[in-house]
Every structure is written in C-alpha cells, then in structure tokens.
Amino acid sequence: MQPKIGSDKEHSTQQTDYKKNMKVGNDKSNPFLVRGFCKDEWFCDRELETERLLQNALNGVDTTLISPRKYGKTGLIFHLFHQIEKQQLPIKCIYVDLLQTRSIDDFINALAEELVKFPEQTSFGKRVWDFLKRLRPILSYDSLTGEPQVSFTYQMAGEEERNLRNILEFLNGQPEQIILALDEFQQVTEYPERMEAILRSYIQNLHNIHLIFSGSKQSLMAEMFLSPKRPLFSQTQQLSLDKITEDKYASFIKRLFNEGGQQIDEDVIQFILHWTRRHTFYTQCVCNRVFSKHLEHIDLDSVKVVCSELLIENESNYIQYKELLTPMQWQMLVAIAKEREVTQITAGSFLNKYKISGTTTARRTVNSLIEKELILPIPQKKHTIYQIYDVFFMHWLAREY
Numbered sequence: 001m002q003p004k005i006g007s008d009k010e011h012s013t014q015q016t017d018y019k020k021n022m023k024v025g026n027d028k029s030n031p032f033l034v035r036g037f038c039k040d041e042w043f044c045d046r047e048l049e050t051e052r053l054l055q056n057a058l059n060g061v062d063t064t065l066i067s068p069r070k071y072g073k074t075g076l077i078f079h080l081f082h083q084i085e086k087q088q089l090p091i092k093c094i095y096v097d098l099l100q101t102r103s104i105d106d107f108i109n110a111l112a113e114e115l116v117k118f119p120e121q122t123s124f125g126k127r128v129w130d131f132l133k134r135l136r137p138i139l140s141y142d143s144l145t146g147e148p149q150v151s152f153t154y155q156m157a158g159e160e161e162r163n164l165r166n167i168l169e170f171l172n173g174q175p176e177q178i179i180l181a182l183d184e185f186q187q188v189t190e191y192p193e194r195m196e197a198i199l200r201s202y203i204q205n206l207h208n209i210h211l212i213f214s215g216s217k218q219s220l221m222a223e224m225f226l227s228p229k230r231p232l233f234s235q236t237q238q239l240s241l242d243k244i245t246e247d248k249y250a251s252f253i254k255r256l257f258n259e260g261g262q263q264i265d266e267d268v269i270q271f272i273l274h275w276t277r278r279h280t281f282y283t284q285c286v287c288n289r290v291f292s293k294h295l296e297h298i299d300l301d302s303v304k305v306v307c308s309e310l311l312i313e314n315e316s317n318y319i320q321y322k323e324l325l326t327p328m329q330w331q332m333l334v335a336i337a338k339e340r341e342v343t344q345i346t347a348g349s350f351l352n353k354y355k356i357s358g359t360t361t362a363r364r365t366v367n368s369l370i371e372k373e374l375i376l377p378i379p380q381k382k383h384t385i386y387q388i389y390d391v392f393f394m395h396w397l398a399r400e401y
Helices: 047-058 073-086 104-115 123-134 159-172 185-190 195-203 218-226 246-259 266-275 280-292 300-324 327-339 348-353 359-371 391-400
Strands: 063-066 091-097 138-141 148-151 177-183 209-215 237-240 375-379 384-388
Touching (some): 047 063, 047 073, 063 073, 073 177, 073 209, 104 123, 104 195, 185 209, 246 280, 266 280, 266 300, 280 300, 280 391
Parallel strands (some): 063 209, 177 209
Antiparallel strands (some): 138 148, 375 384
8 A cells, every 4th residue: 555644643633624725813814805715704795695505505406606707706615614514514515626637637636635634533534534545545745735645546547537436426425415616617628538528427426415616717617517518518507606786895894994993984985896896806905905004094095005006016917918918909908998898899989999990800809808818708688798807907007008
C-alpha cells in the first residue's frame, strides 16, 4: 500500500469541508466579505435561493446554479451548508472546486481531497477513510497549507472511470444524505474525456446524492444543461441568481456600518448601489474598503475617494487589456462603458456616435468580447442589454476615454 492515509494525530484538528472555506470573524473584523462565507449576520438575503436549494436536495432534485461571475454562488453554497448544520439535518455536505482540474483523474483527486477532510474520528469520516484506503491512494500534505493532497495510480485504461463510479456508489450507499456541490463545473468541457456523458450515466442511479452544479461561465453552463444536444439536458432544475433587491441590500449595508460604529447616510448607500450596479462582488469591495477607513460618519466625498482608489489600483490590469485587444474591440468597450449599458448594439446612432463601422463588424466585435467575458449580455423579453462585465473597468474606461 502507498503511504498510509492519515493518523489520528494528523486529522484531530481537521474540520468538515465547508468550514475550510469559511472566513473566521470576530467583532472587530470587516463584515463586508469579498469572498467565502463567515456567518449569517454578514450574509445578505438569498433566503429564497437557500430554501430552494435545500428543498431540492430534500426532494431528490439536482440543481444547476447559474449567474454572472462574482454574484455570490459559492458563498450561497456555503451558506446552505451552514443552515444544514444549524438545523442538524442528517446531510453530509461536500464542496469540490473544479477550476484547476484538467481531466477525470484531476476530478477524482479533487473529490477525494475533500472527502479526506472529514475527521476519521467521526462515524462518517471513519467510513470514508476505510473506503478510500481500499482504493490505495497516494496521500501527501501541502507544505504551506497542511491540506491533504490525494492522487491515484492507474495501470489500465478505464480504471479512472471505475474509481469514480466506486466513490459515487460508496457515497450513495451511506445512511446520511449527501449534497455534492461541483463548483466551476464548466471546466469538465475541457477534459479529454466525455465527462458530461460519463456523469450522466452515473447520476441517474444516485438516489442519495443530491448534486449542485455551479459555474462562472454563464453561457456555457446554460448550454450544458439547456441544450437538447448535451448529455445533461433536463437532468437538473435551473436556479438563476439575480441581483439582490435594492431595499434589502441598502438595509444590510446600513446595519453593518451601524454595528461597526460608523454612520452612513441613505444617499451615500444609494450612490454605492448605483455605482456598483448592485453587483455583489463590487458592492462588497466598495463597502469593505469604506469600512476599513474607520470613519465615524461616512459622506459621499469619502466614498468617491474610495471608488477612485479602487480604479487606480486596477489601472495596470486595464492598460494590459488594451494590449491584448484590437482597436475595434477597445473602441466597442469604451462605447458601452460611456453609455453604461446598450440595448441597440447595431443601431446607426450608436455606431456613428462612437465611429464603429458597420453592423457586421459591430456584431462580430461584440461576440468576440462576450467570448472573452469582457461584455455581459443580459437577455430580456424583447431585447438584450449589453454591459461591461467588470464594473470597475467600466468606470475606468468612462473616466479615461
């Protein structure tokens, strides 16, 4: 057997998986998190989405979680896990980030690495460890983080698929229900293996494992689950994350500033929400920076200073973007940024105003920028709204050009 999977000492301090992704906070911490999840008081809304995810799991419905990048999908998943723990439900929660995976082998290793985070002293953890030992893994620990790293060796073709099937069948046979969240799931489309088809053949028989598929490439995720040509078509219920409503976000912001001993005016909150388009990540970034200033009273001028700071800090990245784009692509970005959003992307008045030549060129340019995830298309009933994906980049372009 390969090096022995952990001793009691090695795992006596390990936490369950989702807690590894929670930020530890105290009363003096900045409550405006820009990633992860810490506690309910610092998590804004998403009550309906959390309940839908939980009810789907309890009723045997797999879910595809779709939204633009940085809308808070991962935080929502950890919030769900936290609610399950609080309610002491007989459910084991497993979160796997697939962003760095490149093959089915990487997929299996990533899943196994999350499983070995369950302490061997617990009933579920002991079953997991006893099972994994039979698969003869190679286990090591990251020298910087202490996180377990798991890999497997294969002698014959097809052994990877058999290993994955064995792991899923093991989890499916547990007395506890399992929620398996696969984040950045669109990454499997880059595997040399036909991973979508492989998973479809397995998940149809997994009655005790409830899957959450989440991804940051909105159009690709939609195609994977909504196109009749794809293996996972109609296998899940889609849950789209919209922006948090203005009144709920405003109340959340005001409460956290007040609890931190900082007074913020209503018009200042409205400015923040408008400036960031209520995009979760950018709203949190601005509030996080403002909170860090420790101002007793937050006025509009102090927030505008923070906004300017954030643009300046990212300026070198934005300048580099220009080096990687054609002049027409750059001009289209500037045009959309100055308009804030565009609905008639091929309208003559818009093209003439910004000296963009021809509807065909405009469509081709916009499509290329959507592919690069620099433009966000937002489909409406009668038209599509086009915006710059990165809110800070939008403001920088509008200011500099």
